[in-house]
Amino acid sequence: MEVLAACHVHSNWSYDGKWTLEALSEKFAERGCRVLMMTEHDRGFSRERLREFRQACARVSSEKILLLPGIEYSDAANRVHVLVWGPVPFLGESLPTGEMLRAAAEAGGLAVLAHPTRKEAWKAFEPGWEGHLLGIEAWNRKYDGWAPSDTASALLRRSHAVPFVGLDFHTHRQFFPLTMALDIHSPLTEQSVLDCLQSRRCRARVFGVSLGQNLIRRALPALGVAEQGRRKAASLVRYSKTLTR
Numbered sequence: 001m002e003v004l005a006a007c008h009v010h011s012n013w014s015y016d017g018k019w020t021l022e023a024l025s026e027k028f029a030e031r032g033c034r035v036l037m038m039t040e041h042d043r044g045f046s047r048e049r050l051r052e053f054r055q056a057c058a059r060v061s062s063e064k065i066l067l068l069p070g071i072e073y074s075d076a077a078n079r080v081h082v083l084v085w086g087p088v089p090f091l092g093e094s095l096p097t098g099e100m101l102r103a104a105a106e107a108g109g110l111a112v113l114a115h116p117t118r119k120e121a122w123k124a125f126e127p128g129w130e131g132h133l134l135g136i137e138a139w140n141r142k143y144d145g146w147a148p149s150d151t152a153s154a155l156l157r158r159s160h161a162v163p164f165v166g167l168d169f170h171t172h173r174q175f176f177p178l179t180m181a182l183d184i185h186s187p188l189t190e191q192s193v194l195d196c197l198q199s200r201r202c203r204a205r206v207f208g209v210s211l212g213q214n215l216i217r218r219a220l221p222a223l224g225v226a227e228q229g230r231r232k233a234a235s236l237v238r239y240s241k242t243l244t245r
Helices: 021-030 047-060 097-106 118-124 127-132 152-159 190-198 214-243
Strands: 002-009 035-038 066-068 070-074 081-085 110-113 135-140 162-166 178-183 202-206
Touching (some): 021 035, 097 110, 097 127, 110 190, 135 152, 162 202, 178 190
Antiparallel strands (some): 070 081
16 A cells, blocks of 8 residues: 655654644644654654653554654764664764764664755765665755755765655644655554665655656746745845844
8 A cells, every 4th residue: 555654754852843743643644644754853862762752653653643763863063964764773963974874774774864955965975875875855845945955866866765855844834745655565564664665665755746757847947936936035034023123
């Protein structure tokens, strides 16, 4: 069966998250998602806190929606971020990306490079990472906005990684029709989702359409223009607020 997953989601288990797991599960279930691919920041986590987080995700999961626990690891410069799911113990904060990727792979984890455009993280990409990455975010709602990343395509061609789309959800502003379609061949469990991802039985969707379809490709120029307008409008709003202070 095919199920829709919301990828790269933060709750109040992250230092900068606002939503509870319960509120997230309810809202995303209403939007047709069957899986929430959680990615809490490594900052402030520990092995014990990760164990508690896994238990919390299991408690909130239901027949309507499954919460897949994961961690977003960042390097010491807070430049390169990687999303990791699977039976991986907490690896630590501010680890070198290559070291973290090797440790995650050895523990049976799955890794996706997050928002390569942010802080020009794509320029820090090292050849040794390719064998440890399942995917790369081709579109991150928080940092790329209403149009896909203009730096991810070259990395995807180079690494043969799976294109992922992620919300980087922290607040309601990151709601957007970006989902991962998963082909699950068994009952919906954490292990069946991990098996699906490992087998690359997953596809990025935008507005319910495959990211690679011609319909989306033809719409990209218009989406880019819309994103430029959105950024200009947001800049004007911020500027007006400074004038009223």
